[in-house]
Amino acid sequence: xNKHATPNLKAEKITGGVAxxxxxxxxxxxxxxTAVYIDDMPEPAGTLHVGLGLSKVAHGALKSVDLSAVRSAxxxxxxxxxxxxxxxxxxSPSNMHDDPVLAEGKVQFYGQPIFAVVAETREEARRAxxxxxxxxxxxxxxxxxxxxxxxxxxxxxxxxxLKRGDAAAAxxxxxxxIKNRMWLGGQDHFYLEGQVSLAIPGEDDEVIVxxxxxxxxxxxxxxxxxxxVPSHAVTVEVRRMGGGFGGKxxxxxxxxxxxxxAAKKLKRAVKIRLDRDEDxxxxxxxxxxxxxxxVGFDDEGxxxxxxxxxxxxxxxxxxxxxxxxDRALFHCDNAYFYPAVHAKSAPLYTxxxxxxxxxxxxxxxxxxxxxxxxxEVAFAVGKDSLEIRKLNFYDPMEAxxxxxxxxxxxxxxxxxIQRIVAELEESSNYARRRREISAFNANSRFLxxxxxxxxxxxxxxxxxTEANQAGALVHVYADGSxxxxxxxTEMGQGLHLKVAQVxxxxxxxxxxxxxxxxxxxxKVPNTSPTAASSGAxxxxxxxQDAARQIRKRLTDFAADKYQVPHDQVVFLPNRxxxxxxxVAFNDLVKQAYINRVQLSAxxxxxxxxxxxxxxxxxxxxxxxxxxxxxxxxxxVDTLTxxxxxxxxxxxxxxxxxxxxxxxxxxxEGGFIQGMGWLTTxxxxxxxxxxxxxHAPSTYKIPLASDRPKIFNVKLTxxxxxxxxxxxxxxxxxxxxxxxxxxxxxxxxxxxxSVADHKICPRLDAPATPERVLMAIERLKREAAKxx
Numbered sequence: 066x067n068k069h070a071t072p073n074l075k076a077e078k079i080t081g082g083v084a085x086x087x088x089x090x091x092x093x094x095x096x097x098x099t100a101v102y103i104d105d106m107p108e109p110a111g112t113l114h115v116g117l118g119l120s121k122v123a124h125g126a127l128k129s130v131d132l133s134a135v136r137s138a139x140x141x142x143x144x145x146x147x148x149x150x151x152x153x154x155x156x157s158p159s160n161m162h163d164d165p166v167l168a169e170g171k172v173q174f175y176g177q178p179i180f181a182v183v184a185e186t187r188e189e190a191r192r193a194x195x196x197x198x199x200x201x202x203x204x205x206x207x208x209x210x211x212x213x214x215x216x217x218x219x220x221x222x223x224x225x226x227l228k229r230g231d232a233a234a235a236x237x238x239x240x241x242x243i244k245n246r247m248w249l250g251g252q253d254h255f256y257l258e259g260q261v262s263l264a265i266p267g268e269d270d271e272v273i274v275x276x277x278x279x280x281x282x283x284x285x286x287x288x289x290x291x292x293x294v295p296s297h298a299v300t301v302e303v304r305r306m307g308g309g310f311g312g313k314x315x316x317x318x319x320x321x322x323x324x325x326x327a328a329k330k331l332k333r334a335v336k337i338r339l340d341r342d343e344d345x346x347x348x349x350x351x352x353x354x355x356x357x358x359x360v361g362f363d364d365e366g367x368x369x370x371x372x373x374x375x376x377x378x379x380x381x382x383x384x385x386x387x388x389x390x391d392r393a394l395f396h397c398d399n400a401y402f403y404p405a406v407h408a409k410s411a412p413l414y415t416x417x418x419x420x421x422x423x424x425x426x427x428x429x430x431x432x433x434x435x436x437x438x439x440x441e442v443a444f445a446v447g448k449d450s451l452e453i454r455k456l457n458f459y460d461p462m463e464a465x466x467x468x469x470x471x472x473x474x475x476x477x478x479x480x481x482i483q484r485i486v487a488e489l490e491e492s493s494n495y496a497r498r499r500r501e502i503s504a505f506n507a508n509s510r511f512l513x514x515x516x517x518x519x520x521x522x523x524x525x526x527x528x529x530t531e532a533n534q535a536g537a538l539v540h541v542y543a544d545g546s547x548x549x550x551x552x553x554t555e556m557g558q559g560l561h562l563k564v565a566q567v568x569x570x571x572x573x574x575x576x577x578x579x580x581x582x583x584x585x586x587x588k589v590p591n592t593s594p595t596a597a598s599s600g601a602x603x604x605x606x607x608x609q610d611a612a613r614q615i616r617k618r619l620t621d622f623a624a625d626k627y628q629v630p631h632d633q634v635v636f637l638p639n640r641x642x643x644x645x646x647x648v649a650f651n652d653l654v655k656q657a658y659i660n661r662v663q664l665s666a667x668x669x670x671x672x673x674x675x676x677x678x679x680x681x682x683x684x685x686x687x688x689x690x691x692x693x694x695x696x697x698x699x700x701v702d703t704l705t706x707x708x709x710x711x712x713x714x715x716x717x718x719x720x721x722x723x724x725x726x727x728x729x730x731x732x733e734g735g736f737i738q739g740m741g742w743l744t745t746x747x748x749x750x751x752x753x754x755x756x757x758x759h760a761p762s763t764y765k766i767p768l769a770s771d772r773p774k775i776f777n778v779k780l781t782x783x784x785x786x787x788x789x790x791x792x793x794x795x796x797x798x799x800x801x802x803x804x805x806x807x808x809x810x811x812x813x814x815x816x817x818s819v820a821d822h823k824i825c826p827r828l829d830a831p832a833t834p835e836r837v838l839m840a841i842e843r844l845k846r847e848a849a850k851x852x
């Protein structure tokens with residue numbers, strides 16, 4: 066038995082089961098610095114290190130690559146180019162063969178890896194990489210998308226079109242119409258642990274790669290392709306990541322492949338760890354968008370028809386831009402019903418790093434477009450934007466009618482946004498504070514306050530149907546201790562803990578008797594990335610399936626051994642009641658082992674009901690929706706554009722939460738990350754295609770001091786998943802991030818006050834102090850014009 070476990074055989078409840086607040090399993094290690102990440106692992110004797118040689122132009126043919134000075138530099142053991150890739154020189158997750166391990170013949174963005182230096186130390190490798198003499202035949206480079214044509218200009222993959230009804234006719238017939246455009250910036254993942262991999266060569270074609278990846282199976286497959294070996298020759302393992310946020314869903318694959326290629330070629334362990342500047346320069350980010358919108362509405366503010374074009378800055382390759390654009394369209398409605406809608410994506414090619422997954426995966430970008438439309442309508446009809454939001458909500462689940470069909474023709478059957486908004490409106494004192502802010506602004510010349518409440522409806526599932534599956538492996542040892550493994554990865558979000566709680570609940574044993582182990586492709590194969598907020602949903606169900614198989618065998622054994630009906634075998638906290646007697650769980654397990662009962666099981670789960678026809682733009686894309694709302698208040702200095710967030714109230718729906726403590730942390734962190742994306746985090750490329758915001762010195766993530774002065778976060782205590790999810794809980798990884806929209810719209814509200822709320826501010830994001838100040842000055846000029 067676990068040395069920490071002292072089970073109370075008469076306890077009424079186990080310690081650490083489902084729906085109990087438990088600290089993160091590694092929390093004490095995180096704060097004490099004892100949590101082991103890949104760079105903390107003891108290096109095998111003779112470990113070599115990699116430095117990358119990056120492109121110095123945004124687009125060009127490689128005229129000559131002279132690496133002689135690199136090869137002769139101190140400590141250098143080898144230099145790898147595309148010619149050293151034994152298999153396929155490609156790590157494209159979309160199988161489009163457009164994402165080379167190392168550049169071949171041409172470069173397509175500033176900072177693209179051209180070669181890799183392998184040296185005795187990391188410092189020697191990085192210094193040597195700077196000695197290369199590379200000549201380019203420069204070609205025209207496309208950096209920005211603002212002036213690109215979403216139809217005629219080059220796209221990296223096939224766009225998506227969603228339509229329901231005749232949007233053009235509805236807009237043309239509407240009493241009022243607005244047509245405009247907005248800019249929405251991208252975001253760097255800024256995980257604490259950068260991209261890192263350690264590859265250790267094995268016998269024959271084998272290699273083990275310790276990689277900071279959200280998708281061990283995808284990394285395994287792409288490394289195998291690059292090596293030219295079957296997947297069974299490659300084992301990928303990750304115990305934990307120091308943050309991922311989508312930045313390690315596909316972006317980890319390149320570093321893993323380079324390390325593995327070098328390790329197999331040189332027959333020595335090889336580690337690669339990118340410097341922060343290199344990481345920000347050479348890895349993809351959240352997509353920035355140019356959003357065109359046209360809306361038709363009536364005098365009350367009812368939306369009658371909308372037309373959206375979501376143009377994405379994708380970068381030089383497809384990566385995940387196709388599905389990111391798709392999910393943006395899936396969320397262009399947010400929580401609102403559109404009687405007629407037409408929406409299309411435009412995944413545009415640019416000579417910048419290939420953008421990728423980021424927490425929300427396009428969904429937040431889609432919602433921002435929806436909320437801009439709401440603002441436009443509200444200002445046009447002279448009403449509070451919250452009133453317009455409530456007017457256009459989907460039908461509530463208890464009164465589903467015609468206003469329940471999404472632009473992709475899925476019926477919204479579980480809508481609870483009305484109740485959430487009503488409760489938050491009351492608990493945040495929205496109406497009273499709205500009056501107080503109006504009075505404050507009327508008497509304050511330079512400082513203005515703003516208030517906004519924004520809703521969230523977030524679809525949960527991978528839209529790639531085959532990704533909605535998971536596996537798990539559970540062992541019960543003869544002493545009654547349990548070993549748990551599943552295909553999800555831990556990046557600080559508490560996934561392993563939640564799944565362990567599920568297993569403990571099934572066996573009715575204390576949580577500390579369940580061992581959490583590293584995710585590895587050697588135990589659970591063909592896993593989906595830990596993304597799309599699906600980690601607990603999928604892996605929790607798979608682990609539950611495995612535990613139930615073992616529990617059934619134990620039940621069958623006990624019923625047979627003690628000659629009682631199966632329904633008289635009941636699992637109680639740390640014990641089992643068999644007929645009229647009770648047996649300690651450990652003792653029953655030991656007896657089962659002696660009688661040769663299998664105490665190991667592989668579990669599996671696939672999400673039901675999911676189907677999606679992309680060519681038709683129709684289907685049941687999501688298993689269910691998660692809901693929430695946020696109310697934020699800001700103060701803005703109209704002389705400088707600087708601002709502070711005074712207060713934020715959030716009410717979020719996590720269903721029957723598996724662990725409220727973990728979920729509240731996810732909501733707080735998600736909100737702050739969303740707020741940062743929409744306010745201070747600005748990515749800026751110069752005309753040469755060089756990312757200038759490439760380090761903490763030039764890229765501003767939120768600090769602890771940027772959090773709201775008053776920060777109230779609550780979970781609904783009454784909601785339950787509409788579908789039979791794991792213990793009726795709901796995903797809580799991505800849905801909270803769009804709550805940051807409340808800050809953007811509060812800033813917009815404050816800006817609008819300088820023109821007496823007569824003009825829509827059209828405040829683009831990120832709403833940096835500079836952008837806020839420019840919007841204020843623009844509104845002042847417009848307000849001063851003759852009527």
